[in-house]
Amino acid sequence: MPIAEQTADPRIPVTVLTGFLGAGKTTLLNHLLTANHGQKIAVIVNEFGEIGIDNQLVVGADEEIFEMNNGCICCTVRGDLIRILSELMAAKQGGGSRKKVNFDRVLIETTGLADPAPVAQTFFVDEHIADFYKLDAIVTVVDARHADQHLDEGHEAQEQVAFADVLLVNKVDLVSEEQLAQLEQRLQTMNPLAKLYRTQQSDIDVHKILGINAFDLEQKLELEPGFLEEEHHDHDDEVASLFFRENRPLDLNKLERFLQVWLSEHGADTFRYKGILHIQGVKQRIIFQGIHMLFASTPDKEWKPNETPRSEFVVIGRNLDEAWFRQQFAACIAG
Numbered sequence: 001m002p003i004a005e006q007t008a009d010p011r012i013p014v015t016v017l018t019g020f021l022g023a024g025k026t027t028l029l030n031h032l033l034t035a036n037h038g039q040k041i042a043v044i045v046n047e048f049g050e051i052g053i054d055n056q057l058v059v060g061a062d063e064e065i066f067e068m069n070n071g072c073i074c075c076t077v078r079g080d081l082i083r084i085l086s087e088l089m090a091a092k093q094g095g096g097s098r099k100k101v102n103f104d105r106v107l108i109e110t111t112g113l114a115d116p117a118p119v120a121q122t123f124f125v126d127e128h129i130a131d132f133y134k135l136d137a138i139v140t141v142v143d144a145r146h147a148d149q150h151l152d153e154g155h156e157a158q159e160q161v162a163f164a165d166v167l168l169v170n171k172v173d174l175v176s177e178e179q180l181a182q183l184e185q186r187l188q189t190m191n192p193l194a195k196l197y198r199t200q201q202s203d204i205d206v207h208k209i210l211g212i213n214a215f216d217l218e219q220k221l222e223l224e225p226g227f228l229e230e231e232h233h234d235h236d237d238e239v240a241s242l243f244f245r246e247n248r249p250l251d252l253n254k255l256e257r258f259l260q261v262w263l264s265e266h267g268a269d270t271f272r273y274k275g276i277l278h279i280q281g282v283k284q285r286i287i288f289q290g291i292h293m294l295f296a297s298t299p300d301k302e303w304k305p306n307e308t309p310r311s312e313f314v315v316i317g318r319n320l321d322e323a324w325f326r327q328q329f330a331a332c333i334a335g
């Protein structure tokens with residue numbers, strides 16, 4: 001079945017695959033490339049210490065594969081990523097000395113140690129890139145067997161969970177139902193925005209991964225049902241989420257001041273935030289989201305007469321000072 005893009009946006013969608021070392025990213029990539037979706041996919045792979053085919057186009061079956069091997073994608077390589085994306089763009093447009101290459105979407109497989117933030121930010125910061133590509137989703141593969149250990153030990157694993165739009169809990173064959181349920185709860189507490197699926201051999205319907213528009217500002221905020229109602233275990237994870245809900249309208253000026261302080265003082269610790277705002281005097285819902293200091297808000301459709309206007313948003317971050325956030329947010333209520 002073809003992948004239906006959910007918007008009329010003509011830009012090329014990009015999916016970022018991340019996940020713990022050995023979690024099943026390459027298995028997922030192969031699955032996505034061989035699934036019957038009728039699309040041509042350009043692949044950018046970032047491997048540590050492997051001999052790459054730098055700056056050369058390798059024509060596979062239906063895919064174009066670029067390899068980046070001069071370091072970790074998140075530190076030194078953002079420039080490289082921009083370069084490769086620009087080259088792909090030129091190739092699609094038939095520019096430069098390169099032969100014309102056609103593709104419908106891009107998949108980026110990051111190393112197991114990569115922080116996905118700089119990768120995601122590339123699509124917002126670089127205008128040239130943002131005009132041609134749009135980030136579709138960040139997909140994080142989690143090794144069900146080793147997840148607890150990875151999460152206890154490493155910042156990277158926690159950040160990969162924090163940034164995910166989709167979490168694939170893979171290798172379900174290696175753990176019990178009870179272990180799975182516990183892990184899922186831990187993941188959901190860290191990131192209630194992500195859609196969570198269980199997989200074996202990263203086997204999943206491609207439509208749950210590609211063309212899901214998770215970064216679309218118009219997309220409605222979807223939280224896992226029951227997230228607010230459930231009791232969550234405290235794992236003492238540094239990465240956690242805060243959920244805000246308020247029926248009273250917010251004062252735009254106060255909110256802007258709050259955001260200024262938030263982003264300058266806590267931007268580094270807030271990985272993802274996303275939600276809908278009800279602003280005093282504004283008929284439309286305001287959708288907003290951000291990554292660290294990068295933040296965007298857009299007016300959406302008007303509140304319907306049968307809807308209760310309200311603000312609802314989630315902040316996912318490290319060592320969040322809940323009392324501070326709640327106090328600052330409360331001060332934004334109009335009146």
Ligand SMILES: Nc1nc2c(ncn2[C@@H]2O[C@H](COP(=O)(O)OP(=O)(O)OP(=O)(O)O)[C@@H](O)[C@H]2O)c(=O)[nH]1
Nearest residue numbers: 021022023024025026027112170171172200201202
């Ligand atoms: N038992 C089991 N093994 C799996 C499953 N999915 C993948 N594997 C195996 O796990 C190993 C690692 O899978 P990869 O897809 O290479 O993982 P990766 O995330 O790309 O690994 P790195 O690139 O090293 O980070 C391979 O031997 C896979 O066959 C699963 O659901 N169950």
